[in-house]
Amino acid sequence: MKSLIETIVEPLVDHPADIVVTEREEENKIVYHLQVHENDVGKVIGKNGRIAKSIRTVVYAAGMKSNKKIYLDIM
Template sequence: MDIAALIKAIVTPLVTHPDAIVITPHETEDYMAFDLTVAPDDVGRIIGKQGRVAQAIRTIVYAVKSPYSKRVRLNILDASHSEQ
């Protein structure tokens, strides 16, 4: 299962700027991390009220069998954060 493709498939219908979705995988000592960057006005849509949407996305992503030997982690960023 391609985790990045799964994240994109989940997030695309939720945002108003699907062309601004960027998923950057990188490996840390403990995790295979995926940084999800969306347009600044879409961050609230991804996080949701009290973080419920973000938690639901993470639950799905973490539940999928991963081809990596490490645990998967999803970080949600906005475009203004990634440019700094």
């Protein structure tokens, strides 16, 4: 899942080397934290959060096989 998130975000940012995806697994959910360069945050979130919502939709759909709920936080 981490590689999927990186693959989606990499073409959107100017500093792809600064992409960091961390995973925290809890009892009933998996939380992914996406961190990008401070100048790229707006590009990943998009106007009115549309790009962030699209990224989350793809990640959630890919995680449907898992029994745990998937969350994506963008920092």
